[in-house]
Each structure stands twice: as structure tokens, then as C-alpha cells.
Amino acid sequence: MPPLSPTGATAAEQTAAADLLMQAREAYNAGDHARARELAEQVVERYPGTRSSSPALLLAARAAHEAGDHEAAIAMAQRYAGLFPAGSPDAQPALELVERARAALADDAPVLIGVIVPQSGSPYLKQYADLVLEGVRLAAERERGAGRPVELVVVDDGGDPARAAERIRELERRGAVGVVGPLLEAGIVAAARARTDSALVLISPTAPETGERLSNVYSLVAGDTRGAEVLATYAARTGLRNVALLYPGTRTYRAQAQAFAAALQRQGGRIVADVPYDSGTTTFGAQVRQIAAANPQAVFVPAPERDVRLIAPQLAFYGLKDRGVQVLGGEAWASDEVLRQVERSYLDGVVAATPLHKLSPESGWRAFTERYESTYRRSLTSDLPALGYDAAQLLIQALGRDRRPAPGDVARRIATTADLRGATGILSVQNGTLVRRPYLVRIEGGELIPIGASALPSGPSPGT
Incomplete structure (x- = not known):
């Protein structure tokens, strides 16, 4: 094997280098890779002109690889391979070590x-x-x-x-x-x-x-329409079969209203009033009067928090609560903001579907x-x-x-x-969309009271 340096070495240096290399091999075979590397690197650094220098370099590369220092192993193995002409079989052990070290680096990354x-x-x-x-x-x-x-x-x-x-x-x-x-x-x-x-x-x-x-x-x-579907099942199971809808005419809330209606109708219920409104509406008197005229047993209101804060008092003002109309709400009705900002009497008795019941x-x-x-x-x-x-x-x-x-x-x-x-x-994930399991809750005194599983669909359903 060619030495790392052409400067040559004295007989004493050849002996000292060979002795260190033997110790390095013994340490390597004993599994002490750190010691083996240390001794082999001493040969490389102190005696680069000796016959032992290039074998010591390859041994140091192997020890570094075994110890997990794959980058150092690659550098030393490439230096060793460079001592030989391209395609030389003598370089093959070092090149194989380079590949193994690179694979290990990829695994550790x-x-x-x-x-x-x-x-x-x-x-x-x-x-x-x-x-x-x-x-x-x-x-x-x-x-x-x-x-x-x-x-x-x-x-x-x-x-x-x-x-x-x-x-x-x-x-x-x-x-x-x-x-x-x-x-x-x-x-x-x-x-x-x-x-x-x-x-x-x-x-x-x-x-x-x-x-x-x-x-x-x-x-x-x-x-996510699963909450609307679970509310529709709750309504059907509790005898609320004539239901009105009140919702902003945006894509998200229209989809929830449509999902509720379809689920209710599958279970024998009917929509007695379908009342969308323009986003940004602040007064809901006309819409609530239209709903009241249809004599519903319940009204489903999927709407953002801002609208819920306005709608809740107006449902009471126009007498729906006094007539015993059950309010069914989307997740905004159970939000911290609505519970904090809307008078409790306007929310008491509302049944809402929420994907996050923080105390559950x-x-x-x-x-x-x-x-x-x-x-x-x-x-x-x-x-x-x-x-x-x-x-x-x-x-x-x-x-x-x-x-x-x-x-x-x-x-x-x-x-x-x-x-x-x-x-x-x-x-x-359902049909390429992230969804959450809905929780049914009743609002009482500003608290969310879980509604028992008996009100939820059985078997495969939107809520499981």
C-alpha cells in the first residue's frame, strides 16, 4: 500500500507506526472504536511516510463510521481511495465505506x-x-x-x-x-x-x-357538515320534525343548512321555512317573522359568531322562545366568545353541535x-x-x-x-376533507352540558 506521504520514514518510525497500527486494530476488534480511531489517526499524523499510514487511514475511517461520525468517515475513506488510480480494486473497500456512511447519514438525518x-x-x-x-x-x-x-x-x-x-x-x-x-x-x-x-x-x-x-x-x-347531520338526527329522534332554517347565504353555511335538511328529510322530517340572508345583515326582524309564520317546532341556525350575537336576542324578542321553538345551533353558538358576550337567558336551552368540547x-x-x-x-x-x-x-x-x-x-x-x-x-379525513367528530351540547347557565349518546345516530354515521 502506498504511504500517505512520499517523504519516507526511518526504520524506527516504521516500527513505531506498525506498533500503533497493531494496537489500533486490537481496539477495533474489541469494539472500542473511539480508541481505535485515536490510535490510527496518530499513525496518520505522526508517520505519514510509513507503510502503515494508509492502512491506518482506512482503519480510522472504519472506526469513525462505527462510532457514528459518518462525515469524518467519508472524508478519510475518500482520501484513502485517492491514493489509487481510478477503478483500482485497492480503492474498492474505501468506496464501499463511503456508500455505507452516506446511507447512514441519510438514515440519521x-x-x-x-x-x-x-x-x-x-x-x-x-x-x-x-x-x-x-x-x-x-x-x-x-x-x-x-x-x-x-x-x-x-x-x-x-x-x-x-x-x-x-x-x-x-x-x-x-x-x-x-x-x-x-x-x-x-x-x-x-x-x-x-x-x-x-x-x-x-x-x-x-x-x-x-x-x-x-x-x-x-x-x-x-x-364540516357532520354537526348539522347529527343535529338533524337529534331533532328527528326528539320529535322535532317541522324545522326552519336561518343561515347566511355563503358557501359554508349553505352547505350546512342543506346537509341538515337532507338528513332531516331522510328521517321523516320537513323544512317548513328556508330563510337565507345576506352576509353582513344586522337586523333579522323580517327573517324571524317569516320563520314564526311557518310555525316550526325548531329552527336550525348555522352562522358565524358575529351573527349569533345578533340573532340570539332577536329570536327571543320576536317570541320564538316563548312559543317553545327549539333553537338548534352550529358550533359558533357554543364558542367562548358567544357564551361570554350573549346574555345567558337568550342562550339557555339551545342545543348545539360543536367539534370541540374543551372539558370533554x-x-x-x-x-x-x-x-x-x-x-x-x-x-x-x-x-x-x-x-x-x-x-x-x-x-x-x-x-x-x-x-x-x-x-x-x-x-x-x-x-x-x-x-x-x-x-x-x-x-x-373523509372524502379528502378534514372533519371532526361533533359533540352535542345543551347550553344552560353559560355552561355546555353534554347530551347523551342516545340522541346520536347509531351505527356508521357522520359522528363516528
């Missing part, structure tokens, strides 16, 4: 999850992004604590769809297997269209429905709150960290046990997610 959020531009958006990021980082830290190396790659889209498209391509180049974000509807559409691999999953914590079906794109706030033992909300407050040393006052946490958790659980999952592997597992206990509810 963390799985990359991309995060596209505004870190510049609108201060309002950045504030939202920072809260989402807190939850995403909690999920990644929890996974690292469980032994899986997960690395977050956070990139800034500034709330700009064009930049979101650029960032998704950057994350693909860097090897991300899934992406949390973007936060805005236009951003997630632009990013989805810009992917070179449509299997790369995007999960937005905050973007509403995109209005088009995009492969492997999910939102944690997409419209089934919910992951309390565990998440404890983890959040312990980590950040402040109270959790927003749902945004929980949404970020669940977006990241969905991707992490879809990694499976693979050391190096591909985007397609993650996409397939996400598509079959069922009953994942998240911070914001029990999450599943």
Missing part, C-alpha cells in the same frame, strides 16, 4: 416538515403566524422527545400568494415530506398549484375552503393547554396555537415508522386518518 407562514408584511398576519408557529413547534418537540428526529423548515411568504408558490418549490428542493401552511386561502391555492409533486401534502391551520378540489390539500377550518375527557384540549402553558409560561388565550399543533401532528403521525418517508407515503396515510385525538377535536 431528520425528517423535514415545511412551514409556510408570514414572517414579514402585515403585523396582523405575523401575529397570527407566530401563534400558529408556537403550536407547530410544540408538536415537533413532542415528537423529538419520542425519539424521532423531526426538523421544521420555516419559510416566509409575507402573506403573498406568489411568494407562497416560490416557497413551496424551495421546500420541495430541500426535501420536505409535508407542509403546514400557508395560512391564507389564496396562498394555499397558489402553493398547491406550484408543487412539482402533487403528493406533497399541504395542511393549512386557518385557510377556509378553497372553492376547488386540490389533491392532498387540507384545511383545519374547512366547512375525549378532547385533547386540556392536555394541549397544559403543555402550552408549561412551555411558554403564559396562559393560552387563542385557538391558533392549537390549530398549528394539530396541523403538524397530522403530518407527524402520517410519517409512520419509515426512517425516510416519501411525500407519497405521507399523503396515503393522511388520507386514511381516523379518530386522531387532536387539540381541536377528534380528527378524521
Whole structure:
């Protein structure tokens, strides 16, 4: 074997080098790779002109590899291979070591999850992004604590769809297997269209429905009709078969009203008044009078929090409560904001379907709150960290046990997610949409009282 240096060596140096190399081999064979590397490197450094120097270099490379220092192993093995002409069989052991070390590096490398959020531009958006990021980082830290190396790659889209498209391509180049974000509807559409691999999953914590079906794109706030269907079953089972509908005429709430109506009619009920209203309406006298004239037993009101705060008092003012009309509400009726801001008498007796009952033992909300407050040393006052946490958790659980999952592997597992206990509810994917298991509650004295399972559908249903 050629020496590492052509300078030559004295007989004494050849003897000393050979003795050190023998000790290094003994340490290597005994499994003491750190000692073997140390002794072999002494030969390389002190006696580069001896016959023992090149075997010592290869031994040091092998010892470094066994000890987990794969980058050093690659550098030393490549130096050894460079002592020989291209294609020489003498270089083959070193080249094989290089391949093994590179494979080990790939196995040890963390799985990359991309995060596209505004870190510049609108201060309002950045504030939202920072809260989402807190939850995403909690999920990644929890996974690292469980032994899986997960690395977050956070990139800034500034709330700009064009930049979101650029960032998704950057994350693909860097090897991300899934992406949390973007936060805005236009951003997630632009990013989805810009992917070179449509299997790369995007999960937005905050973007509403995109209005088009995009492969492997999910939102944690997409419209979910399961609560409406469960409320319809409750109404039918409790004898409320003549029901009116009051809802804003936007896509999300119209879908909930239609789902309720279809489910009620399948069970023998009927819609006696269908009353959509324009988004932004502030006075509901005409709509409520139209409903009262139809003599319903119940009224289903899927609406945003702002509208619920206005509608609840007007239902009482126009006499529906006095006539015993049961109010059935979407999830906004059970929100903290509505419970805090609307007079209790207007809410008492309302039956609502909510995907998150924070006090339920089934919910992951309390565990998440404890983890959040312990980590950040402040109270959790927003749902945004929980949404970020669940977006990241969905991707992490879809990694499976693979050391190096591909985007397609993650996409397939996400598509079959069922009953994942998240911070914001029990999450599943149905027909390409993220949904949550609905809870039925009755509002009494500002509290949410769970309604027994006997009121829910039996067998396969929207709520299971």
C-alpha cells in the first residue's frame, strides 16, 4: 500500500507506526472504536511516510463510521481511495465505506416538515403566524422527545400568494415530506398549484375552503357538515320534525343548512321555512317573522359568531322562545366568545353541535393547554396555537415508522386518518376533507352540558 506521504520514514518510525497500527486494530476488534480511531489517526499524523499510514487511514475511517461520525468517515475513506488510480480494486473497500456512511447519514438525518407562514408584511398576519408557529413547534418537540428526529423548515411568504408558490418549490428542493401552511386561502391555492409533486401534502391551520378540489390539500377550518347531520338526527329522534332554517347565504353555511335538511328529510322530517340572508345583515326582524309564520317546532341556525350575537336576542324578542321553538345551533353558538358576550337567558336551552368540547375527557384540549402553558409560561388565550399543533401532528403521525418517508407515503396515510385525538377535536379525513367528530351540547347557565349518546345516530354515521 502506498504511504500517505512520499517523504519516507526511518526504520524506527516504521516500527513505531506498525506498533500503533497493531494496537489500533486490537481496539477495533474489541469494539472500542473511539480508541481505535485515536490510535490510527496518530499513525496518520505522526508517520505519514510509513507503510502503515494508509492502512491506518482506512482503519480510522472504519472506526469513525462505527462510532457514528459518518462525515469524518467519508472524508478519510475518500482520501484513502485517492491514493489509487481510478477503478483500482485497492480503492474498492474505501468506496464501499463511503456508500455505507452516506446511507447512514441519510438514515440519521431528520425528517423535514415545511412551514409556510408570514414572517414579514402585515403585523396582523405575523401575529397570527407566530401563534400558529408556537403550536407547530410544540408538536415537533413532542415528537423529538419520542425519539424521532423531526426538523421544521420555516419559510416566509409575507402573506403573498406568489411568494407562497416560490416557497413551496424551495421546500420541495430541500426535501420536505409535508407542509403546514400557508395560512391564507389564496396562498394555499397558489402553493398547491406550484408543487412539482402533487403528493406533497399541504395542511393549512386557518385557510377556509378553497372553492376547488386540490389533491392532498387540507384545511383545519374547512366547512364540516357532520354537526348539522347529527343535529338533524337529534331533532328527528326528539320529535322535532317541522324545522326552519336561518343561515347566511355563503358557501359554508349553505352547505350546512342543506346537509341538515337532507338528513332531516331522510328521517321523516320537513323544512317548513328556508330563510337565507345576506352576509353582513344586522337586523333579522323580517327573517324571524317569516320563520314564526311557518310555525316550526325548531329552527336550525348555522352562522358565524358575529351573527349569533345578533340573532340570539332577536329570536327571543320576536317570541320564538316563548312559543317553545327549539333553537338548534352550529358550533359558533357554543364558542367562548358567544357564551361570554350573549346574555345567558337568550342562550339557555339551545342545543348545539360543536367539534370541540374543551372539558370533554375525549378532547385533547386540556392536555394541549397544559403543555402550552408549561412551555411558554403564559396562559393560552387563542385557538391558533392549537390549530398549528394539530396541523403538524397530522403530518407527524402520517410519517409512520419509515426512517425516510416519501411525500407519497405521507399523503396515503393522511388520507386514511381516523379518530386522531387532536387539540381541536377528534380528527378524521373523509372524502379528502378534514372533519371532526361533533359533540352535542345543551347550553344552560353559560355552561355546555353534554347530551347523551342516545340522541346520536347509531351505527356508521357522520359522528363516528
